[in-house]
Amino acid sequence: xxxxxxxxxxxxxxxxxxxxxxxxxxxxxxxxxxxxxxxxxxxxxxxxxxxxxxxxxxxxxxxxxxxxxxxxxxxxxxxxxxxxxxxxxxxxxxxxxxxxxxxxxxxxxxxxxxxxxxxxxxxxxxxxxxxxxxxxxxxxxxxxxxxxxxxxxxxxxxxxxxxxxxxxxxxxxxxxxxxxxxxxxxxxxxxxxxxxxxxxxxxxxxxxxxxxxxxxxxxxxxxxxxxxxxxxxxxxxxxxxxxxxxxxxxxxxxxxxxxxxxxxxxxxxxxxxxxxxxxxxxxxxxxxxxxxxxxxxxxxxxxxxxxxxxxxxxxxxxxxxxxxxxxxxxxxxxxxxxxxxxxxxxxxxxxxxxxxxxxxxxxxxxxxxxxxxxxxxxxxxxxxxxxxxxxxxxx
Numbered sequence: 001x002x003x004x005x006x007x008x009x010x011x012x013x014x015x016x017x018x019x020x021x022x023x024x025x026x027x028x029x030x031x032x033x034x035x036x037x038x039x040x041x042x043x044x045x046x047x048x049x050x051x052x053x054x055x056x057x058x059x060x061x062x063x064x065x066x067x068x069x070x071x072x073x074x075x076x077x078x079x080x081x082x083x084x085x086x087x088x089x090x091x092x093x094x095x096x097x098x099x100x101x102x103x104x105x106x107x108x109x110x111x112x113x114x115x116x117x118x119x120x121x122x123x124x125x126x127x128x129x130x131x132x133x134x135x136x137x138x139x140x141x142x143x144x145x146x147x148x149x150x151x152x153x154x155x156x157x158x159x160x161x162x163x164x165x166x167x168x169x170x171x172x173x174x175x176x177x178x179x180x181x182x183x184x185x186x187x188x189x190x191x192x193x194x195x196x197x198x199x200x201x202x203x204x205x206x207x208x209x210x211x212x213x214x215x216x217x218x219x220x221x222x223x224x225x226x227x228x229x230x231x232x233x234x235x236x237x238x239x240x241x242x243x244x245x246x247x248x249x250x251x252x253x254x255x256x257x258x259x260x261x262x263x264x265x266x267x268x269x270x271x272x273x274x275x276x277x278x279x280x281x282x283x284x285x286x287x288x289x290x291x292x293x294x295x296x297x298x299x300x301x302x303x304x305x306x307x308x309x310x311x312x313x314x315x316x317x318x319x320x321x322x323x324x325x326x327x328x329x330x331x332x333x334x335x336x337x338x339x340x341x342x343x344x345x346x347x348x349x350x351x352x353x354x355x356x357x358x359x360x361x362x363x364x365x366x367x368x369x370x371x372x373x374x375x376x377x378x379x380x381x382x383x384x385x386x387x388x389x390x391x392x393x394x395x
Contacts (some may be wrong), residue, residue: 001040002033005053005085008156009094010124011055011355012081013074020073022063025101028116035119041173041240043254045089045234050177050240052093056116058129063099069110071099107134109141111149111192115199138197146192147280153182157266161352164263170256173284176249177263178299183226183233186276190219193280205234219279226272277349 010027017023031054032038039050059067065314074096081094107113114136122129153236156178163169184201187208191197198204212224223230232248245251250261 001034001047001090002038005049005090005092006033007121007325008084008088009053009055009081012084012094013055013077013096013358014124014267016073016077016080022059022070022073024059024125026058026127026129028058028120028129029117029121029123030054030056030119034336037201037238039177039237039240041242043173043242047090048173049090049092050174050237051267052095054095054097055118055123056097056099058101058104058125061102064100064102067098067100074098101129101132103135107136109136109145111141111145111188111197114138114141114197118199120201130290130391138192138208139195141192143193144237146189146197147193147284149185149189150277151349152279153178153185154273154349157182157269158352160262161266164259164266171259171262172257173245173251173254176251176257176262179262179269180233182269182273183230184237186273187223187230189280190223190276195282201234203238205230212368215388219276222275224274226268229268229272281349 006029013027014023032051033053033223038053041048041050057070063070078094078096082092085092085094117133117136118132120133141155160171160175160178163171188197188204191204191207194211196207198207208223208230209227212220212227236244236249242254245254246297249265251257272284
């Protein structure tokens, strides 16, 4: 199945680029397929790729100025490739990203590039393109990149939470898949903070289990409580089956998953995630030299819980800070005020944390959030997630 997906995706790409007389130097497979960790679910005589298949298409350096135009063309081709796979009984998103050799020579220290360096596969064209990769040192992957990884997953959780509030929105297995990924990526994020990042899910889980046996850090003690969920998420990611989802995740209707099941799973995610977010954000803030010169442009009100009014994108927004101490709160506001990306993540997180501030209810209703937070939720999630998409990094 993996080879069928790769071959048809590459064939569709090269066929159309040949017609355009714009053949690339090489086509590089990346992401979960290159690590042999793709998620394939077989359901009703159809195959579903939970996630996507990703390629980097390398064009001659002389075409660097044409990459925006080429990107639009590749988007058209990806639609054709997806249709071809669907006709073969396979649901799979296909993503082509154009680049030039200079991109590979100057890889920055990010999670995505670390995984790209270690697990890329040249599936068409000049194999020697691998020789020009800039080496990535896991110890040099910045901690803030780990923080972004978690925040990207929080945004997906917010979008999923919004679906829970709208009766017309149904939740399918792809939505639920984001719950599985957040466990694994949180584990990976913590590893980056400790300089032990592993590019594959197998390596992450093995290392995490060994690390928790001897590491006495509070964050590891906290995560150890969710060890079974990490293992289950790993199994669900690499070998998703109907039997597994029915037995462990209590999912029976894959086309319209019960919202109460999803909400209960999201509550567990919140219990696991919120302390990690707090730990990472405080660490970044405490070690930031920018704090010394940062000036607050925000109005801070010392109330319980702390509340801030922020003017973002022409609109005043009230945010309740439920999970960060006053000390950290004051410093974090000064830090985030000079970094729009972090401010967006911070606001997004506060909505997320507030939505799950009451963890005892079994049903989804307005009692889970105050009237103010309900208004913030309904009014701001679209805007916050839209802004987040402008900043999102591929991870």
